[in-house]
Amino acid sequence: MPTYLASRLLNALWVLFGVTTLVFFLIHWVPGDPVAVMLGESATAADTEALRHALGLDQPLADQWVAFLTGVLSLNLGSSLYYHEPVFSLLLERLGATLELSALAFLVALVVALPLGLLAAARKDSVWDRSAMGFSLVGVSIPNFWLGPLLVMVFSLGLGWFPVSGREGVLSVVLPAVTLGTGLAAVLSRMVRSSLLEVLGEDFIRTARAKGLDSRTVLVRHALRNAWLPVLTLLGMQLGALLGGAVVxxxxxxxxGVGALLVESIQRRDYPVVQGCVLLISLSYVLVNLVTDLLYVKADPRIRLGQSQ
Structure with a gap:
């Protein structure tokens, strides 16, 4: 296990290094000048050059890259060009909102997807199966930028049950969580169904039924426990996306949240904040995938044995 964990950590560090380096150069190559955005069109050339020098943007790109990596190693992500605050503080302010939204969206997905997947697998080719898969198809097909406004029109403007937008009170997170969790629930329910159907054809399932166990016990205690590996893969990928910030x-x-901060910073050419947001999103992906790999080893020890051979 220590060797396996060290290997995964090394791979994670290489991924973080590659992503942050790529984003650093791409954001500097994108057309647009943050100094011009900050000062406006009426700024003089002397003011522009003075601000560019103060921000270190007149240095060679390679020197800026080395300074950025040095700052990351010392947990210093620089200061925002727009807010004039440390990037680390801005990320901490927005991270709580993203974690709250991601956790509730993940809960919505699990509450909806697991019963649907179990029901569809247990009643294969029945009306229940077709209904569950129909919901899955609709959920995958509807984009968030359409479902979100639709929920607002019905439950906020029409019925007045929830706030239209913002983060004020407990009810304000309900519609964003449902919007974000619906797509994940649709994909997850299909994965649960397909994994269960594959396991239900195994010999040990027939043995369990031959012993007289009821269908519910066979489905939940035997089939579901052995169908978790593909589901874990999907959960790891989707949870990484949720923690990274659902931008739309x-x-x-x-x-x-972090996603909204990323979009705002891209529009303002706020290089340090963009780099900090991408670094945080990449880190969340890497950590979630690392935890998923460790759960793989816990769920199936053969994976660990395969790594050591």
Missing amino acids: TEIVFNWP
Whole structure:
């Protein structure tokens, strides 16, 4: 296990290095000048050059890259060109909102997907199966930027049950969480169904039924426990995306999370904040995938044995 964990950590560090380096150069190559955005069109050439020098943007790109990597190693992500605050502080302010939205969206997905997947697998080719898979198809097909405004029109403007946007009170997170969790629930329910159907054809399932166990016990205690590996893969990928910040959902509902901060910073050419947001998103992906790999080893020890051979 220590060797396996060290290997995964080394791979994670290489991924983080590659992603942050790529984003650093891409954001500097994108057309647009942050100094011009900050000073406006009426700024003089002397003021522009002075501000560029003060921000270190007149240095060679390679020197800026080395300074950025040095700052990352010392947990210093620089200061925002727009807010004039440390990037680390800005990320901490927005991270709580993203974690709250991601956790509730993940809960919505699990509550909806697991019963649907179990029901569809247990009643294969029945009306229940077709209905569950029909919901899955609709959920996958509807984009967040359409579902979000639709929920707002019905439940906020029409019925007045929930706030339209923002993060004020407990009810304000309901519609964003449902919007974000619906797509994940649709994909997850199909994965649960297909994994269960594959396991239900195994010999040990027939043995369990031959012993007289009821269908519910066979499905939940035997089949579901052995169908978790593909589901874990999907959960790891989707949870990484949620923690990284659901950009579209946060923009639609004016949710003050990391995704919204990333979009705002791109528009303002706020290089340090963009780099900090991408680094945080990459780190969340890497950590979630690392935890998923460790759960793989816990769920199936043969994976660990395969790594050591």
